[in-house]
């Protein structure tokens with residue numbers, strides 16, 4: 388087999404699952420343990436994968452991303468031959484090792500050692516081949532004397548360890564992984580990641596994950612699956628960026644729909660009323676209202692106010708609070724030495740943030756108008772007046788994403 392040849396080919400592949408559609412009455416009847424013979428369930432076809440074509444070359448690590456239920460795992464199952472396409476053709480070359488549902492093929496009454504041989508045989512290895520990699524599997528699993536115990540006594544983490552150890556040592560041509568680098572404890576995850584990087588050099592890998600940082604790190608090409616269809620394909624960075632933008636649009640839509648439904652207003656308000664904060668809106672760089680932002684995007688806070696009485700030395704302030712009430716940032720016009728002329732009845736003032744270097748999550752804005760920088764007696768103080776969300780692929784801990792860079796000087 389030569390370099391660059393196609394290891395996986397999907398040619399207009401579709402997969403239809405048949406789902407049992409039940410009426411409420413049928414579900415109730417079932418719950419009560421009664422027969423549903425007189426009212427049979429109707430069968431509904433559901434296209435989990437629809438008309439998908441792609442190819443994967445030898446040595447590639449291909450990422451598959453998409454929302455929950457998009458059809459990613461179904462594609463893996465089609466590659467693994469766990470399920471067959473309803474239409475189209477799936478061509479696979481070489482031995483496949485599947486890291487989906489780790490340990491699913493184990494026999495609970497057999498010991499770890501026995502399951503290594505059983506699993507190896509299922510994967511098409513001869514006894515001699517399994518003997519050859521047994522030592523590595525044993526060491527990698529870290530299960531020691533537990534390998535003499537029937538696997539029904541294993542914890543789910545131990546199950547996954549053994550499953551992973553077998554799957555990565557069988558010298559497969561194609562390796563299928565589904566959120567696999569998140570199994571076990573942190574030390575085992577590090578070990579898996581090291582092994583994964585080793586395998587990248589010798590195998591073709593299909594990597595399904597919601598961890599977009601990891602996908603970007605390990606895959607050069609990515610497929611974006613949306614509602615069973617291939618929605619995007621190409622260089623990881625570009626496809627992930629487009630996906631994130633779509634996620635953000637959806638999230639924004641959702642947040643605004645929620646706001647319009649006026650769910651449980653969280654706002655607290657007080658003030659003497661000379662200046663009224665009529666409306667606070669979070670906007671994008673073009674000034675369009677928006678509630679979900681990526682960390683590298685502009686946030687423009689637009690405050691519309693109304694002056695009811697002439698007032699002395701007026702100013703505005705903004706606080707950003709995290710969802711659990713931690714004060715993230717605060718500023719006001721007094722700090723910036725701004726002198727405002729509030730002689731007109733209506734006006735607008737805007738605060739511009741060039742980016743939002745915070746950890747992902749929901750944030751709240753408190754906006755106030757006051758005189759002479761005295762916030763104890765404000766004209767109008769609207770606490771938690773509006774909410775926005777920061778979406779990010781960064782995984783830093785804490786509250787803010789400080790720019791940083793690791794270095795690892797080698798001592799000579």
Ligand SMILES: Nc1ncnc2c1ncn2[C@@H]1O[C@H](COP(=O)(O)OP(=O)(O)OP(=O)(O)O)[C@@H](O)[C@H]1O
Pocket residue numbers: 404405406433434435453454455456457458459460461462
């Ligand atoms: N055996 C099945 N029978 C019926 N429907 C199924 C079956 N397996 C999957 N589905 C449906 O097919 C769709 C695609 O599922 P799939 O597991 O491939 O999604 P996914 O992209 O891997 O999702 P996630 O990110 O949540 O794991 C879902 O709507 C799911 O409910």
